[in-house]
Amino acid sequence: MEKIIPTAVYFIKLGEAGEWEQQCLSDGTLRFGYHKTPNSLCVEGRWGDVHDIWLNMRNSRKAIATNDVRQIKTFYTAGVETVFITFYGGFLYWCRPAGQVEVLEDGSRIRKTVEGWKKTSIGGAQLTTDHLSGDLLKVQGYRGTICNVSAYDYIVRKINDEDLSAVSAAKEAEEAYLIAMKNLCQLLTWQDFELLIDLIFSTSGWRRTSIVGKTQKTLDLELELPTTGEKAFVQIKSYANAGALSEYEKRFRETTAYKRMFFIWHSGPLSESIKADGITLIGPDKLAGLILDSGLTRWLRKKVS
Known part of the structure; x- marks a missing residue:
């Protein structure tokens, strides 16, 4: 048009x-x-x-x-x-x-x-x-x-989908900042990455109820949304591919304890655009946006500096 x-x-x-x-x-x-x-x-x-x-x-x-x-x-x-x-x-x-x-x-x-x-x-x-x-x-x-x-x-x-020059400049600056956030996430220790995810969910109202399983590069969390009582299963990984997602999707389908599953990673070839019923994928791009929206950018910079 x-x-x-x-x-x-x-x-x-x-x-x-x-x-x-x-x-x-x-x-x-x-x-x-x-x-x-x-x-x-x-x-x-x-x-x-x-x-x-x-x-x-x-x-x-x-x-x-x-x-x-x-x-x-x-x-x-x-x-x-x-x-x-x-x-x-x-x-x-x-x-x-x-x-x-x-x-x-x-x-x-x-x-x-x-x-x-x-x-x-x-x-x-x-x-x-x-x-x-x-x-x-x-x-x-x-x-x-x-x-x-x-x-x-x-x-x-x-x-007409046109921006003021000042708005365009702000968008460009934000895009560059998001790329920096993605790069900084890859510098976090496993423990600090776990803490970052916990902070992101807590700022959005979710509350951690337990840690289901934990190894060097993988972590399973249980979350609850106090306002509705909804429970969610969270899988956190440093590196993720399609095989890793398939494995944890199978675990999610085998239980009725959770209504939702969050699969989160900061590196790897897995696409964030994959659609799966009941599963929310949060990869490098979405994660960077959540860090910005949650006001955790300064926290992230200090953790890796």
Whole structure:
């Protein structure tokens, strides 16, 4: 999909209290109220007459009537070069309007869109609200129906999968740091590697209940998640290949004592992308990310320095 360069970005509420959201997102349509506005005046572009109508409805409150007409005109005249956004179910949705306005039986207005509503960027990244800036999200508090989005540059970059130069630099620095973390893990003694894994799990809520077995290069742990009582079996190895995983997967399948198994290693040819029901693989790449997220990078540096 080609990058978008919209002339404007608008936020739209799909019905009072979101009553049209599900239908519009499913059908790929835009829907708008202002039922009492004569459609013919809007089609003919007689916005002065539309303003007079709403000025009368608003008891001569000019500012309110002007805002009403602005929203109506935007819905009718916005073309494919513009973008509409809305929020639903923890996602940002966006679309481009297309075609003429149609009047439904209840008096509301509807428009089709170019390719329906999308909740992903052009590259397929999900646009979840927990990863959007507060400056953009505050538009949800708008009390009307349609408004201009002031965070234009931000939303266009999100849809186009583009980062600010500062963000790109931070990503590059983080990638280099993660590589360093992977290398440092290989310098740990077996005892320190065991302690590192224990610290990672403890920061995420898991609690060690026992050590099942221990040799020079392998360690079996039992963990429990206190909030749910879920028990897990953990296999820690310095070096791992497919044969090692197969051996411990067999042990995991033979018991009903554990709901989950974690298989963790810092070196070896085993792929982290292997899928196995009930088993979580944590190899060098994922391990480095967990170290960073757990705030254990300084601890790791000091252990090997």
